[in-house]
Amino acid sequence: MSSNDPIQLSVVIPVYNEEGNLPTLFSRLYPVLDALGRSYEVIFTNDGSADRSSVLLAEQHAARPDVTRVIEFNANYGQHMAVMAALERVRGEVVVTLDADLQNPPEEIPVLLEKTDAGFDCVGGVRQARQDSMFRRYVSKFINFVRGRMTSIRMTDQGCMLRAYSRNVVDGIVRSGAVNTFIPALAYNLARRPTEVPVKHEERHAGTSNYSLYSLIRLNFDLITYFTTAPLQIFTIVSMLCSAGSLLLVVVLGVRRIVHGSDADGVFTLFAILFFLISVCMVGIGLIGEYMGRTYQVVRNRARYHVSHILEVKP
Ligand code: UDP
C-alpha cells in the first residue's frame, strides 16, 4: 500500500486499449501538471488492454518514474474498478480522475483545483458542448432524469469523469468496498461540500468508445440499483394496482357470465390483459434478479479485481 507522506495531487486515469491516445495524453498532461507548482503523481490503471497500452505506460514510467505509477490488471474489469484500484493506492491530498481518450482536456485540471483549494471536497465537471453521439446524449439526459428522481444524488452531469475529490472523500469510497458502483455518485454521497464547474469536452482523440450499448445499460443499472431500491418499491405499487384492476375485471366478467351466460367474445381482450400482466411479472422477476445478483456478489466476497503487477518507485 501507499506511504504516509502525502503529496498534493494524484491524477487517476483508467486505460483500456488507448494506444492511439496515450502519447498525446502524456504530452499534454505532464506539462499541465508540471506548471501547477504542486507535488503530484499520475496513476494509470491498465484495465487489461489488448493493444500496446501496457508497453506505452511502461515507457512513460521509465521516462518519469518519480511521478508515474502504473497498475496492471490481469484482465478487463471495467472503468470504475480501474479507478477504484488507483483510489486505493493514491498518495495525494486531492485526487483528480480523468479519461485517457482526451475527451476531458488535461488543461482543465487547474479549473477543478481552484474549487478544491476553495474548500469544496467533491468537484464535478459539467461537460460543455458535449462531443458524443446524439443517441448517447439523449440516453444520458434520460438516465440523469431517472437518477434524479429515484436517488438523492444531485449531479448535472454524472457521466463526466473529469472530477476532483478530497482525500477524505476518497478514503470513504475505498472504505465502502463497493462492488458494482458508479464512483461519481458514490463520491457525491460522501461529500460534505460538493460543487460543479463547467469543463470543456473534446471529441475522442483516437479509437472508438469502449462502451457498447450493453455495457452502458449495465453501468446505468449499477448506478440506479446501487443507490436506491426505489425500482422494487415502484414495482410493488404497480403490481398492487394491477392486482386490484384484475380483481375488478374478474368480478365484472363473473357478473356478466351470470347475467348474460357464457360468451366467447372478448377473448382477445382477455389475452391482451393476460399478456400485459405476465410481462409485468417478468419485469418484476428481472428486477429482483438484478438486486439478488448484486447481493450475491457482495456476499460471496470475491476479489473485485486482480492486480498482476505495479510499476512504481517506492518512496
Ligand atoms: N475504460 C476502462 N475500462 C473499460 C472501458 C473503458 O478503463 O472497460 C477507460 C477508457 O480507457 C477511458 C475511460 O475508461 O479512459 C472512458 O472510456 P470511453 O472513452 O470508452 O467511454 P466514453 O467516453 O465513451 O463514455
Ligand code: MG
Ligand atoms: Mg471517452
